[in-house]
Each structure stands twice: as structure tokens, then as C-alpha cells.
Amino acid sequence: MKTQVKLFLKKLVGRKAVVLMYHRIAEPKSNVWDIAVSPAHFEAHLRLLKKLGTVVPLRELAEKARNQQIKGIPIAITFDDGYLDNYAVAKPLLEKYQLPATFFVSTGNIDAQKEFWWDELEELILFSETLPSTADFEFRNERIAIDLTNEKTLTPETFQTHCQWNACLDAPPTQRSKLFFDLWQNLKPLPYPEQQEYLGLIRRWANAPAKVRPDFTSMSIDQVKDLGSSPYFDLGAHTVSHPALAFHSKAFQKQEIQENVQQLQKLTQSKIDLLAYPYGIFNQDTEEVAKELGFKAAFTTEERTVTNQSLPYQMSRYQVANWGKEEFAKKLVQWIY
Numbered sequence: 018m019k020t021q022v023k024l025f026l027k028k029l030v031g032r033k034a035v036v037l038m039y040h041r042i043a044e045p046k047s048n049v050w051d052i053a054v055s056p057a058h059f060e061a062h063l064r065l066l067k068k069l070g071t072v073v074p075l076r077e078l079a080e081k082a083r084n085q086q087i088k089g090i091p092i093a094i095t096f097d098d099g100y101l102d103n104y105a106v107a108k109p110l111l112e113k114y115q116l117p118a119t120f121f122v123s124t125g126n127i128d129a130q131k132e133f134w135w136d137e138l139e140e141l142i143l144f145s146e147t148l149p150s151t152a153d154f155e156f157r158n159e160r161i162a163i164d165l166t167n168e169k170t171l172t173p174e175t176f177q178t179h180c181q182w183n184a185c186l187d188a189p190p191t192q193r194s195k196l197f198f199d200l201w202q203n204l205k206p207l208p209y210p211e212q213q214e215y216l217g218l219i220r221r222w223a224n225a226p227a228k229v230r231p232d233f234t235s236m237s238i239d240q241v242k243d244l245g246s247s248p249y250f251d252l253g254a255h256t257v258s259h260p261a262l263a264f265h266s267k268a269f270q271k272q273e274i275q276e277n278v279q280q281l282q283k284l285t286q287s288k289i290d291l292l293a294y295p296y297g298i299f300n301q302d303t304e305e306v307a308k309e310l311g312f313k314a315a316f317t318t319e320e321r322t323v324t325n326q327s328l329p330y331q332m333s334r335y336q337v338a339n340w341g342k343e344e345f346a347k348k349l350v351q352w353i354y
């Protein structure tokens with residue numbers, strides 16, 4: 018296969034590493050942020066990665082980059098957030114192919130019947146059967162007012178449109194999706210209690226009961242513990258409440274990361290010294306905090322390869338979407354060249 022030959026050649030000469038970022042291995046009805054990969058596609062990715070034979074634990078890859086010893090094309094697999102499907106679906110597949118992975122876990126939702134705010138918002142706005150005919154929400158710097166008269170009732174067509182919408186690539190196709198996107202942008206920089214307050218307000222406005230979908234929850238304490246004790250897997254820090262760090266004070270950033278590390282440290286025998294910034298958002302304070310807390314490396318969501326020149330607290334990753342085998346292989350080649 019042409020692709021594999023190319024990758025093999027690159028392996029001989031390359032000095033680049035690829036860090037893959039997954040979030041969910043699941044098939045939810047919508048995939049607005051392109052973070053869900055189907056189990057079948059994930060298994061196809063793993064099969065290809067196994068064949069390439071260059072998957073290494075992330076800590077090894079980071080260590081090599083720091084010491085300017087990257088050779089060939091090492092690839093590492095990472096997961097963000099700590100969704101339940103990481104344990105239930107991804108773990109057994111990774112074990113089947115004996116491939117290492119690092120799980121960056123936000124501990125705020127661990128062992129709790131909670132969804133992440135972005136999932137809850139998506140369900141409320143895009144999929145509520147009915148909504149009021151106007152939306153009017155006041156934020157610190159912005160007022161969001163949108164007329165929903167024509168989309169009060171969710172039609173099968175709008176439902177389908179929302180199921181197929183990819184907000185990373187396409188502009189909002191409906192008034193509801195525009196409302197969702199605007200709310201998402203305004204909620205992202207807020208601290209957790211304020212996000213929850215707004216979600217409560219939005220839920221009351223939508224007249225929707227509070228509900229938690231079991232497949233949108235996070236892992237339990239025992240599951241995180243089990244992951245952390247496996248020789249294949251590492252745990253990494255991803256804060257407690259998943260704030261967009263750069264929008265907050267240095268003291269707040271430090272507290273969020275430190276508490277997360279302490280909680281994870283209790284569940285694993287190994288040291289937590291790798292960090293992934295929620296949403297990939299960081300500033301100089303974040304890098305200083307990462308250094309002060311003794312992290313060996315921290316990862317963004319900037320899509321570049323890691324090289325021997327990469328800065329330890331700005332290591333990049335590629336988000337893997339729900340691609341089939343051929344498309345995934347093409348992307349790998351694109352990234353490496």
C-alpha cells in the first residue's frame with residue numbers, strides 16, 4: 018500500500034512525532050465538536066497504528082522531545098476529559114492491540130451523575146422538542162437575542178440538520194444552532210459555578226427537566242483507578258472543572274490544576290506529570306504554573322507535529338475525527354510531511 022511505504026520511508030528519516038487527541042469513542046446522535054469517533058473507526062485506527070509499529074507512551078515521546086532525541090516518527094495516543102466510554106470502549110480495544118495511551122482526566126465529573134456543560138447545552142438547544150419563540154440572555158459583555166419563531170418546534174428536518182452539523186467546519190445552519198454557538202462562546206470563559214447558573218437559567222427558559230444521559234457521564238473512581246494501575250495507560254492532568262485557563266487568574270489556574278493532580282495522584286501509583294490544557298487554551302501564567310508544579314510537559318490542541326524544538330509546555334496534538342481507515346491513513350501522511 019502506497020501510504021504505508023511513504024510512512025515507512027518517513028520513519029527512516031523523520032524527526033517528528035505525532036500526538037493524537039481523542040475525546041470519545043461513541044456514536045452519539047450529534048457530533049457538533051467532532052469529538053466522537055465510532056468504535057469501528059477507532060479499531061481501524063488502532064489496527065493501522067499497530068502495523069506502523071511506532072506507538073509509544075506519551076511520557077516517552079515528551080521525554081525524547083525534551084532531550085532532542087526524537088528519531089523516526091513516534092506516535093502517541095491521548096484522550097481528554099474522562100468520558101465513561103474511554104473506559105468501557107477505548108480501554109478494551111487499546112488492550113486488544115496492546116497499545117499505550119494517556120488519559121487526561123477532568124476530575125470534577127468523576128463518580129458523579131453529571132454531563133459536561135457543552136453536552137448539556139447541545140441537548141437543550143438543538144434537541145428540545147419545543148422552545149420559547151424568543152431567546153434573550155444577558156452576559157457580562159454581550160446580549161444574545163435570537164428569534165426562534167420558526168424553530169419553536171423541532172421538526173424532523175431540523176433534527177437531522179443538527180445531527181449532521183459540524184461546528185468546527187460549518188457556520189450554524191439554523192437559528193437554534195446559532196443560539197447554541199453564541200451561548201457556547203459566552204459560557205466557555207466563565208468559571209464553573211457561573212456556567213451552572215446559566216445552564217439552570219437556560220433549562221428553566223426551555224422548560225426542560227434536568228436529566229443526565231448515562232452515556233454522557235464520566236468514569237467512576239474505580240474505573241480511573243483501574244486505568245491508572247494498567248501498565249499500558251497513564252493518567253494526565255486536565256483540571257478539576259475544565260476552565261478555559263487563560264481567562265482566569267494565575268492563582269485560580271494553579272488551584273484548578275493542583276487539586277486535579279492531587280485527586281488523580283490518590284488514584285494511581287505513578288506521578289501525574291503530564292498536563293493537557295482544557296480547550297487547548299493557555300497563557301504565560303499557565304506555562305509558569307505548569308513549570309512550578311513540576312510538569313514534564315503540557316499539551317495544547319494546536320495541530321502541529323512535536324519536534325526536538327518543541328517547547329515543553331506548548332506541545333501540540335492532532336484531533337482525530339470520525340474517519341475511516343483510508344482517511345485516517347491519509348491524515349497521518351499529511352501530518353508527517
Ligand SMILES: [Zn+2]
Pocket residue numbers: 097098255259294295296
Ligand atoms: Zn477537555
